[in-house]
Amino acid sequence: MLPLKLERLKYASGKLQLINDLSVTIGSPGTTVLMGPNGAGKSLLLRLMHGLLQPAAGTVRWNGAQPGNPVRRKQAMVFQRPVLLRRSVLANLEFVLQQRKLPVNKDDCDALLRQVGLEGLQDRPARLLSGGEQQRLAVARALATRPQVLFMDEPTSSLDPSSTAMIETIVRDTAAVQTKIFFVTHDIGQGRRLADDVMFMHGGRLLEYSTAQKFFDRPATEAARQYLAGQILV
């Protein structure tokens, strides 16, 4: 899949330039955290990378390939608000496996549910789970297809601390087995805990792309310094 090459990417809604002339090449494995204030274009960029949205101009290339169905099938996305089917927990897992024509193996499903702390809940209606449990199921469902790239759009923004901690553990474990992760957050502490490298965005532009250590210790731009100091960027 890698490197991911974004070239002169633009996306607009009406007259509003939401992504502005963004170019970057990402070749390193691990977890790339997208940070920046609200409205910076982080979620939008994730959708452009995954091919859910088409850029107005510019290109997205995954090792040279466009983000169409063949590329997208090797990727998965976890949304800010989990989209769960009106079925049981297990049926939600089986659904993705069946649609991808992957073998539905009870032991694998059990292992996945155990990994996200939902063991024993397989027959529960998915939408009766708590918010944290729902998001963990969404993560399990994304992992079920063994994606090479996993997009996570602020998956813990409205979750309790213990679910957040579980999801962060899963992210670290998953990144350790050669899955590239793009993780959107505006929680600076979470960024520090998860990031191998950071894309810092503001106003639809990519202001910085650097290793996590460099970004958090010596941010290159004034905007990033202010952001990390907890000031409001406008």
Next chain:
Amino acid sequence: MHFMQDFGSSFTIAFQLVASFDPDLAEIVMLSLKVSLSAVLFSALIGLPLGAALATSRFSGRNVLIVIVNALMGLPPVVVGLLVYLALSNAGPFGWMQLLYSPSAMIIAQTILVTPIITALTREIIEQLNGEYEEYFKSLCLTRRQRLTALLWDARYGLLTVGLAGFGRAIAEVGAVIIVGGNIDHLTRVMTTAIALETSRGDLSMALALGIVLLTIALTVNAAVMMVRNSAARTAYA
């Protein structure tokens, strides 16, 4: 006074008819159910996929089509009856099938009446659900067929009510079935046409008794569907 007497005695008659398993009444009730349930079944086979397809596609003229389908929900039964009559009569294009004045003709007419209802209401329910699922399904690279199947299945409890609306329309209408069926005793007489006949003959008690039976059936079906829906709501599948 007169009205109250009729009303009271018709309850008695209705009760006696039902309690004695009056074979004529049973025949009429069974034919009503057979015709209307068949019509709802065929309408669902057409309307569910059509409504779901309409809900999930974007093409020019889509809004016009939605307005038309919505408007067709109010098709006057007598007009449908007349059109089906013309199509099935000996001079009509389907006259060779010899279906006029048969239960089949009644099923065809009611299917035409109910299909727009099921299509329009399905479109509305599926469009709302699709708004929630669309991005996720795109992320999964589902084919159109996979998306529609999943949406219809996940909307299944909402769609029960759609079927109910269609059944209510079919079982209650008289204009279409009386034109294409002819209200022939032991062949095409259903509850609504029997009520119309008894009323015109002046046997108001009998007409009311049939009306009470009709209402009871409608109530029972509604209650059954509500029970299924409520149990689904409790398990958050609705």
